[in-house]
Amino acid sequence: MGEKVVLAYSGGLDTSVILKWLCSSGHDVTAYIADVGQAQDFSAAREKALAIGASSVFVDDLKEEFVGNYVFKALKANCMYEGSYLLGTSLARPVIAKGQVEFARKEGANVLAHGATGKGNDQVRFELAYLSLMPGAEIISPWKDAKFLEAFNGRSDMIKYAEKHGIPVQATVQKPYSTDENLMHTSYESGILEDAGAAPGNDMFVKTASPQKAPDKEEKISVEFKTGIPVKAANLGSGSLAQGGVQIMEFLNSLGGACGIGRVDMVENRFVGIKSRGVYESPGAAILWKAHRDIEGLTLDREVSHLKDTLMPKISELIYNGFWFSPEMDFLMSAVEQSQKHVTGEVFMTLYKGNAIVTGRKSKEALYSPLLSSMDSHGGFNQQDSKGFIRVNAVRLQASAKRDLQ
Amino acid sequence: MGEKVVLAYSGGLDTSVILKWLCSSGHDVTAYIADVGQAQDFSAAREKALAIGASSVFVDDLKEEFVGNYVFKALKANCMYEGSYLLGTSLARPVIAKGQVEFARKEGANVLAHGATGKGNDQVRFELAYLSLMPGAEIISPWKDAKFLEAFNGRSDMIKYAEKHGIPVQATVQKPYSTDENLMHTSYESGILEDAGAAPGNDMFVKTASPQKAPDKEEKISVEFKTGIPVKAANLGSGSLAQGGVQIMEFLNSLGGACGIGRVDMVENRFVGIKSRGVYESPGAAILWKAHRDIEGLTLDREVSHLKDTLMPKISELIYNGFWFSPEMDFLMSAVEQSQKHVTGEVFMTLYKGNAIVTGRKSKEALYSPLLSSMDSHGGFNQQDSKGFIRVNAVRLQASAKRDLQ
Amino acid sequence: MGEKVVLAYSGGLDTSVILKWLCSSGHDVTAYIADVGQAQDFSAAREKALAIGASSVFVDDLKEEFVGNYVFKALKANCMYEGSYLLGTSLARPVIAKGQVEFARKEGANVLAHGATGKGNDQVRFELAYLSLMPGAEIISPWKDAKFLEAFNGRSDMIKYAEKHGIPVQATVQKPYSTDENLMHTSYESGILEDAGAAPGNDMFVKTASPQKAPDKEEKISVEFKTGIPVKAANLGSGSLAQGGVQIMEFLNSLGGACGIGRVDMVENRFVGIKSRGVYESPGAAILWKAHRDIEGLTLDREVSHLKDTLMPKISELIYNGFWFSPEMDFLMSAVEQSQKHVTGEVFMTLYKGNAIVTGRKSKEALYSPLLSSMDSHGGFNQQDSKGFIRVNAVRLQASAKRDLQ
C-alpha cells in the first residue's frame, strides 16, 4: 500500500471525491474530521469515509480549543478584518490544521491533504499551518494538482465520478453558494453571491433571523469578562446563564441569532490578490466583540488602547492570511496578552432586532472615575493645569504656523 | 474702552454669563455665533448678546464648510475614535475656531475667548486651533481663570449672577446632562450620564428614535460617492433625493434618525487623561461611514486599504485631541486624499429599526471581478500559481519552526 | 521569425547566454541595455549583443531619471532597509523595468525577459514592475524555466554553451561573488560572501577606499537641500562644487569613496523568505542620507518627523520587495512628498576616514530657535506652563499606578 495520507475530511462532495481519488492513486488515506461546532452527523461522515475507502477515520472534538485558544485570542485584540469580518473561518483553519498535524504525528504520517481550492484563502491557511507545525511535510492539494484539475473540470465531473464510484451525492438541491460553518460563524461566498450588487435571500442564513423577522422583543443580557476572557453570559430576563467558552458561544449564538444580530455583507480582499464578496453571520461573536471593546473602554489605559487599535489591522491581516502560527503573531500577541490583565468587569446589553446595544458597564478594575470626569465638579483635577498643558502643546504648532505665515 | 475680544457665543447660560463678565471687566466684546447646523434661533441669540452688552454680533453660517471640509475629510479616512465615536464635536470645534479667527482678523482683534471647561476636550480643540491659525493670539478661557473660578463655584452662582444682571435664564428645567449639537451629531455627557452603569432615558435623544420605537418599516436607500465624497443620496421608496454635502447630511439624518440609526454609548479617553462617559447620536454620519467603507471594499486596493486602517486610529486621535490644524494632519491627510481618486460608486442600503444594512454596491471603478474571484471557474487566475505562492511564503516559517523544534 | 522579446541585457555571461538561448528558440530578441551609471563600455556591449544574434540593441541613458525620480524619492523618506541598506539595487530595478517597458511599447513587443535568478529579489522587482506597467505582459525568466534549468546546471554549463556558440567569455578570472553596480552603489553577494562569519577582502570594493587606507586628511563639504532635494554639494577646501542630481551623486561618490565612507555588511531578509548576506558601498548616498536627516532635524515638525520614522520601514520594505509601482507606494509617498516643502537649507560636514561628521547646519526655514531652546534664558517659553503640562500628562499614569498598587 502507498504512503500514508491524512486528509482533512468534511463529508461533503469535494473531499469525498478527493478521498476516493487519493485511494485510487494508491494512497493509504486516513480521514481526519474536525468538530469545530458545525452542525453535522459525525457518525454518518465516519461511515461514508470508510465506505469510500479510508483506512481509518478520526473525529476530533476541537470546540473547546477553538473557542478558548483561537476565538478568544482574536477577541482580546478586537480583531476585525477590513472593518467588518470577525474572522470565523480564518480562526478555524489553524486549529483544524493543528489537530490534523497532531493526528498525523501519532499515525506516523508525513503527508497532509485538504480540499480547499486554489483561488481562496483556506488553502493558504491550511498549508502555512501545516508547514509551520510540521516543517517539511508533504502536502497534497488536489485543486492545485494538474492531473486532478484535468480530471475534474467542474462540479458535474465530480458528480459523475461520485456516481460512478458509488459515493452518495446529497439528494437535496445543491446550494447556489459555498458555505463554511463552525461555532463562531457561518460564511457564504461564490455562486449567486458573486453579483456584489444583489443581496442574498433571507433563506440562506442558518444562524440568524433577519432583523426584520426577529421578534419585536428585547432581550436584556450581561457578559462578564476576566482578564479579557468572557467567563459568564446571562439572560437577565429568563435568568438562564452560561459559563465556559463553548457554552457562552452557544448561548449567545442562540440569543443573538434569534434577535437578528451579526450579519455582515462585504467585498473583501483575499490574500491571493483577488477581491471577493463574502457574507457572514456570527451572532455570538458580534455580541462579545462589542462587549469586550466596551469593557476595555472602562478598564484599559488610553495609550495602550490606541496602540492596540493601531496593531489590530495587522493582527487581523495575519490571521486572515494564514499566519496564525508565525513568529510575528507570537510577537504581537505577547503585547495583546499583557494588555488584558485588568480587562475585567461586566457589560450590560439589550439585544433587539439586529441591535446589540450597550446600556451600561461596571468593573472593580475601572480606570473611570465619575468624580474626575465630572464637568460640574472641580475635584481631583486642577483645571488651571490645562492652561500649561495646552500652551506647551501649542509651542510647536505656533512655530510651524509662524513659518507658514511668513 | 478695553481690548477687543471675540467670544465664541452659544446663547446659553455659560457664554452669556461669560459675555457679561468680560464686559464688566472692561473688555469690548464681540459675540461670534457659529451656525454648524444646531437647532437654534439665531436672531434671538443675537438680541440676547446685544442686550447683555456685546458691542456687535456676527452669526456665521459654517454649514457648507463644516460638512465639506471637515466631516467629509474624516469620512474619507473612515475616522472613528476608540472604535465607536464618529467625532461630531471634535470636527466642529476647528471649523468654529477658524471662523472665529477669520472674523477676529477682520475686526482687528487679537483676543479670543470661549466657554469650554478646563477638564474637557473642547478647550484644547479651540485653543490649539486658535494658536495654529493666529500664533501669538491672546486667549481668555474663563473656566481656567482663577478669578472667574472664584466667582463662579457652580451653576447656582451663574444663575444668581445672570438674574442679578438681567440675563434671561431659560425657563425650562435644566437638563441633567450637557449636550452639543451640530449637523453631524448630538452629544451628551456629564450629569446623570456619569453613572456609566446606567442607560440614559430615551427622551434624552433629539436626532434619533430608539430602534425599539422606530416604525416597523424598511427604508431602501442609495448613496453615491465620487472620489470618496458623497454626492447623492436617494430614498428608493419615495424617490426623493439629496445632492450637496449639507443636503445629504440633513436628508440622511432625517431618514436615519427616524429609523433609529446611529446611537453610541461608550466610556472614552479624553486628551487631558480622564476617562469620560459619552453618548452620541449621528444617524446620517453612521450611514455614510458604513457606505463609504463598503464602496472602498469594491474600489480600493488591498494594501492601501490596510494602511489606511493602520493610520486611521492616529488620524482620529489627532482630530479628537484638537490637532486638526497641524503639520501631522496635513501629512497624513495627503495620503488619505490620494487614496480616494477611484473611490467612486453607489451603495444600496436598507434602514430598519437601528440597522443600516448594506444590500449591494456597484462601481465603474471596481477592482472586483466576479470571474476572477469565482471558485467555480478556472478563468483569470492560474490556481497552480498558488502553489509557489504558498511555498515561498512558508520558507521563512519553516526555518523558524525547525529552529523551535530543535 | 518568432515573437518579439525585449531582453534586459547587461553584456555579461548570463544575459549573453540567455540572449543566444532565446534566439535559438526562435525568438526575435531586442537587447535593452540600461545605463544607470555602471562602469561599462556600452558600444562593446552593443556589438556583443548584435554578434550573438540580437535583432537590435537599445542603450538607454536612465541616469537622470534614476537619481531624480528614484534615489532622491527614497532619500526624502530616509529609506533604509533593515537599519542599514540604502536600497541601491532595489531602486535601480524599477527604473530599468520602466525603461524596458517603454521601449517594448515603442517596438510593439509584449514579451519581456530578464536574467535574474529564481532565488533573489531582482526577479520580483523586474516582474512586478513589468506587470504593473504593462499588465498582461508575457515574461520570460529563464532561471525559473524548467528547460533552461535543465540545460544549465551551473556556471560551467554556461561557459561551455558560450564557447560552443562563440560568445566571448571574459578572459579575466571570474569574481568569487556576484555584483551589481549603478550610480548609487555597488553591491556584493553570494560566493565567498556566503560565509557570514568572514569579512570580504578589501580588493573587492570598487567605489570606496577602506577607512584604514583612506588618506589621513579631512574633506570639509556642504550639501544644500531645497524642498528635500539635494541641489548643490561643495568641497569647501578646493572650492569645487556640483549641481544637479547626477553630478551631485558623482561628486559625492568620488569624495566620499576616497574618504572610505558608505560600506555596509549585513545579513538581510529577501522577499522570498531567505536570509542572505549582502555587502554594499554607497559613499555619496551615505553622505546624502545623513545630511538629509540632519536638515530635517532643523526644519521638520516633530510629529511629522516621528510619523515619517514610523512609516519608513514600510516604504523601505516596499522598495526592497519590488512594489515601487504600486498603489501603496503612491499612497505613502503622497505624505512624504507633502512633508518636504520646508526641508530646505545647508548642512556642513567633515569627511574623514570612514566618518561623515555633521559639524553644523543652517536654514531660512528652520523651526529651531536658540532663544526658545536656551536653558539660560526665560524668554519665549513660560516655564511654569510645564507644570500643568506634566500634571495633565500624569493624570492617566497615576490612575493606572493607583490601580496597580491596590
Added chain:
Amino acid sequence: MGEKVVLAYSGGLDTSVILKWLCSSGHDVTAYIADVGQAQDFSAAREKALAIGASSVFVDDLKEEFVGNYVFKALKANCMYEGSYLLGTSLARPVIAKGQVEFARKEGANVLAHGATGKGNDQVRFELAYLSLMPGAEIISPWKDAKFLEAFNGRSDMIKYAEKHGIPVQATVQKPYSTDENLMHTSYESGILEDAGAAPGNDMFVKTASPQKAPDKEEKISVEFKTGIPVKAANLGSGSLAQGGVQIMEFLNSLGGACGIGRVDMVENRFVGIKSRGVYESPGAAILWKAHRDIEGLTLDREVSHLKDTLMPKISELIYNGFWFSPEMDFLMSAVEQSQKHVTGEVFMTLYKGNAIVTGRKSKEALYSPLLSSMDSHGGFNQQDSKGFIRVNAVRLQASAKRDLQ
C-alpha cells in the same frame, strides 16, 4: 521642623543652591545622590550636602540596575531617538527617580524635589516617573516655582546666593554648555552649542577621542549576546575581556572611546515642543547597538524584525518623553522581550578611528542558511515556486494598473 523632602542632589551649583533654599524655607531635606556611573567624588558630594544643611545623605549605587534594566532593554528594541540619539540621559532619569522614590518610601517622605529646568525634558522624566511610582507624591520643582524664579534670575544670582551662604562654588571656569554624564554617555547642550551652525571644540568631549586624533590602529573585538543581552565583550588583540553589564559598558566605553566612536551632533525635538541642539558621546553603546542589530540580522525572523523597526520610533519617543513607567511601555516591551529569545550569538568588529565595522557574525540560533541563500546552487529552494509567488503578488497590481490605463 518642616516636611521631609528628598532632593535628587548632584553636588553641583544648582542643586546645592536648591538644597540651601529648601532648608531655608523650613524643609527637612535629605540629599539623594544617584551613582549611575558618572565620574564624581561621592564622599565630597556627601560632605558638601551635609555642610549646606541636608539632614542626611544617601549615595545609591544604581549602576547594575541602570545597565541591566534600562540600557539593555532599550538595546533589545534598538532604540534610537530621531535616527541618532541613543537615549543615554532619557534612560538614566527613570532609574534615578525610582531609586529616589524607593528611598523616600523608606524615609517616610512624600515630597520629592529635583533641579531640572522648566524648558527641558528631564523635568518631565523625573516627575512622570515620580507620579507613576508614587501617585499623589508632592513635587518641588524650583525652576517652575514663581518664588524661586523671582529670586534667581540666572547664574550670577545663584553664585551670589552660594557665596553668601558659604556654599563652595567650583573654582574652575564655568563650562560654556551644560552636560550630563553616566555609564552610557555624556551629553552636551545649551550655551555655545545653541549656535546649531557651529561645531563644538574637541576639548569638550570626555569619553571619546575625535576620529582624527584617535590612534591609527585597529582594535578587533567580539561581542556575545544571549537572548538579546550582551554577556561578553572581548578585545581579540590583547585577549582582555569583560562580562556582566557594567563591566561590558566600561570595557567598550574605554576601547570605543579611544577609537573615536559614538559621537552624535543633532537638532532634536524636546517633549515640550522646542527644538534643541544636542551633542552626545556614547562609545560603548554605539558599538553594542550596531552589534545587536547585526546579530538580529542573523537570528531574527524577517517579519518580527520589520515590526520591531516600525515600533522602535514609538518606544524611543516614550523613553525620551519620560514614559518609561507607563502602561504603554509595558505593552510594547512585552512584544520586544518575546522577540529576543533566539537573539543569541557573537559579532566580530573592527574599531578604527570613528568606525565600528562589523566583519562577521555567528550563531547556533541562526536562521541564515548559506545553502538556501546561494545563487549558485538550486538546493533547498525550488526556483520555479517563485513564478507562482510573483504572479500571485502581481494579481492585485495588474488589476489596479488596468484601471489606471483605462
